[in-house]
Amino acid sequence: MSDAIKHECGISMIRLLKPLEYYKEKYGTAFYGVNKMYLMMEKQHNRGQDGAGFASIKLDMSPGERYMSRVRSAQQQPIQDIFAQINDRINTALEQNPSLENDVALQKRSIPYIGELLMGHVRYGTFGKNSIESVHPFLRQNNWMHRNLIVAGNFNMTNVNELFENLVTLGQHPKEMADTVTVMEKIGHFLDDAVAKLYKQIKKEGYNKREASPLIAERLNMAKILRKASKNWDGGYTMGGLLGHGDGFLFRDPAGIRPAYYYQDDEIVVAASERPAIQTVFNVAYDSVKELDPGHALIIKKNGSVSVQEIQEPVERKACSFERIYFSRGSDKEIYQERKMLGKLVFPQILKSIDNDLVNTVFSYIPNTAETSFFGMVKEAQNYLNKLKEEQILALGPNISGDELHRILDVRPRIEKVAIKDAKLRTFITQDSSRDDLVAHVYDISYGSVKEGDNLVIIDDSIVRGTTLKKSILKILDRLSPKKIIVVSSAPQIRYPDCYGIDMAKLEDFVAFKAAQALHEDHGTTDKIKEIYEKCLRQTELSDAEVVNYVKEFYAPFTADQISKKIAEILSPVGIRAEVDIIYQSIEGLHQACPKNLGDWYFTGDYPTPGGNRVVNRAFINFYEGKNQRAY
Numbered sequence: 120m121s122d123a124i125k126h127e128c129g130i131s132m133i134r135l136l137k138p139l140e141y142y143k144e145k146y147g148t149a150f151y152g153v154n155k156m157y158l159m160m161e162k163q164h165n166r167g168q169d170g171a172g173f174a175s176i177k178l179d180m181s182p183g184e185r186y187m188s189r190v191r192s193a194q195q196q197p198i199q200d201i202f203a204q205i206n207d208r209i210n211t212a213l214e215q216n217p218s219l220e221n222d223v224a225l226q227k228r229s230i231p232y233i234g235e236l237l238m239g240h241v242r243y244g245t246f247g248k249n250s251i252e253s254v255h256p257f258l259r260q261n262n263w264m265h266r267n268l269i270v271a272g273n274f275n276m277t278n279v280n281e282l283f284e285n286l287v288t289l290g291q292h293p294k295e296m297a298d299t300v301t302v303m304e305k306i307g308h309f310l311d312d313a314v315a316k317l318y319k320q321i322k323k324e325g326y327n328k329r330e331a332s333p334l335i336a337e338r339l340n341m342a343k344i345l346r347k348a349s350k351n352w353d354g355g356y357t358m359g360g361l362l363g364h365g366d367g368f369l370f371r372d373p374a375g376i377r378p379a380y381y382y383q384d385d386e387i388v389v390a391a392s393e394r395p396a397i398q399t400v401f402n403v404a405y406d407s408v409k410e411l412d413p414g415h416a417l418i419i420k421k422n423g424s425v426s427v428q429e430i431q432e433p434v435e436r437k438a439c440s441f442e443r444i445y446f447s448r449g450s451d452k453e454i455y456q457e458r459k460m461l462g463k464l465v466f467p468q469i470l471k472s473i474d475n476d477l478v479n480t481v482f483s484y485i486p487n488t489a490e491t492s493f494f495g496m497v498k499e500a501q502n503y504l505n506k507l508k509e510e511q512i513l514a515l516g517p518n519i520s521g522d523e524l525h526r527i528l529d530v531r532p533r534i535e536k537v538a539i540k541d542a543k544l545r546t547f548i549t550q551d552s553s554r555d556d557l558v559a560h561v562y563d564i565s566y567g568s569v570k571e572g573d574n575l576v577i578i579d580d581s582i583v584r585g586t587t588l589k590k591s592i593l594k595i596l597d598r599l600s601p602k603k604i605i606v607v608s609s610a611p612q613i614r615y616p617d618c619y620g621i622d623m624a625k626l627e628d629f630v631a632f633k634a635a636q637a638l639h640e641d642h643g644t645t646d647k648i649k650e651i652y653e654k655c656l657r658q659t660e661l662s663d664a665e666v667v668n669y670v671k672e673f674y675a676p677f678t679a680d681q682i683s684k685k686i687a688e689i690l691s692p693v694g695i696r697a698e699v700d701i702i703y704q705s706i707e708g709l710h711q712a713c714p715k716n717l718g719d720w721y722f723t724g725d726y727p728t729p730g731g732n733r734v735v736n737r738a739f740i741n742f743y744e745g746k747n748q749r750a751y
């Protein structure tokens with residue numbers, strides 16, 4: 120990916136179903152859960168680098184003993200930072216008191232972070248700031264064990280302002296505008312309610328206050344609480360939560376926009392945003408990791424019982440296709456195949472662009488995430504050549520000479536590592552006038568990988584703004600003197616904002632939007648832009664369900680090809696010698712390659728929740744009025 124889009128968050132949850140002694144005995148350490156959590160978070164570090172957090176709960180502690188711990192970091196290497204802190208605490212405790220070494224019960228009482236229920240989170244913010252206060256997990260504390268709530272999520276609500284107002288109407292006074300606080304307070308409100316009602320009921324049954332506590336834990340119906348809390352949520356979400364006494368949950372939105380997976384055996388229950396994180400860390404097979412159904416919650420009671428319950432009725436499945444194209448690690452068995460298919464499906468367009476001339480064409484990719492689609496693209500080039508070779512050989516008949524055969528078979532797709540990413544360079548870049556020259560060097564090239572006059576095909580997973588292409592990649596590739604540079608995007612054109620967890624909230628950031636705008640100017644149809652703005656304005660008072668995505672009309676007059684051509688023009692840096700062509704995946708190709716993840720609103724404008732239409736409506740108004748702000 121050449122455009123850094125800050126995106127996504129990753130969740131990990133672990134519940135150890137056996138006493139800690141069991142893990143000490145079997146795996147040599149009572150810190151088994153903490154160690155596994157570290158690995159789970161590292162394996163998902165692709166999902167968030169703005170911050171990371173960890174929380175754990177110890178079951179069955181006596182009053183006066185700490186049972187919840189949390190550590191968060193917004194440092195440069197946040198996962199490393201939190202686990203360095205955790206390690207430090209553990210090692211210091213072990214050094215100071217050597218008798219702890221083999222006494223698991225004492226470890227549990229005196230060392231923080233160790234526990235049976237653990238949650239980890241890596242964050243890229245979509246709402247609020249990047250300071251430590253915005254880092255998950257969030258904590259809602261109370262002297263009543265059951266009312267303690269720890270929440271972390273991969274989510275974005277389109278109606279967080281409205282949800283905030285609802286809380287205020289309920290008489291609450293949330294301490295922050297962070298969206299995670301709003302969601303947590305919403306759950307917390309109904310949790311408080313449920314605990315109070317249960318307590319009343321249990322008292323009526325003749326139990327005293329002390330006896331009531333374990334009974335509340337047993338009877339607390341998390342599904343019911345989540346049902347009430349999430350009634351008005353409009354967004355994409357996977358929300359994880361822990362309750363002070365030891366219940367845990369992971370809840371996924373009704374359209375399955377955000378991903379969630381889980382695994383269970385008699386030792387552990389584990390959940391994560393990505394399947395391979397679970398597979399690798401626990402060495403379990405692909406099939407034993409389940410996807411959490413949309414609208415459902417995985418609920419793990421303190422007593423170890425596990426259930427999956429419907430919370431909100433699932434709607435049409437619209438799992439985010441960007442997860443498959445780019446966000447998730449490509450190590451997932453299905454995603455790996457899907458990315459290769461994305462590369463395969465763009466090949467016919469490439470062939471056209473190079474005029475079937477594979478002999479004078481070099482294939483390459485933008486490091487690192489586009490590598491898998493590159494393999495798919497190259498394999499298709501091989502297939503194409505094989506067919507050609509077959510025809511040539513058959514045409515020459517049985518008397519073909521060794522030389523002829525050799526000449527035919529010698530033609531292979533030319534694949535090279537052309538672009539190199541100098542990752543470290545980015546951090547050095549300052550804001551002064553020398554910036555552009557520095558930016559141009561974020562990528563480097565392999566000299567000699569391309570002959571003068573070759574076509575150079577370079578695949579990327581998507582093109583959002585195209586800034587890096589224009590300022591760095593195309594300039595540096597041009598130094599190799601290709602005749603034509605064909606930039607291929609394994610994803611379709613990004614035309615609409617995301618409002619479900621990816622930080623792409625402004626229309627004018629998208630190069631496809633800029634291209635359509637330029638086409639309106641070329642065609643003298645800028646009146647249309649004003650007309651769309653007026654239509655958007657008229658909708659601001661409508662309820663979400665009534666809002667229509669009129670921004671589609673902005674693109675409607677132009678074909679995808681016209682827009683791609685304009686994008687090539689916009690992204691060609693001044694003075695470039697090579698001809699630049701830009702090829703995008705088609706929407707049909709995307710659906711064919713990723714059949715389970717048909718959520719494609721950023722490409723098509725078809726939002727899976729009503730709030731999406733309001734967001735895109737607002738985004739267009741912001742663009743037209745020149746307001747540089749997020750639309751949600």
Ligand SMILES: NC(=O)CC[C@H](N)C(=O)O
Binds near residue numbers: 244253272
């Ligand atoms: N990418 C995400 O899932 C972000 C979660 C949440 N909206 C935040 O900004 O903290």
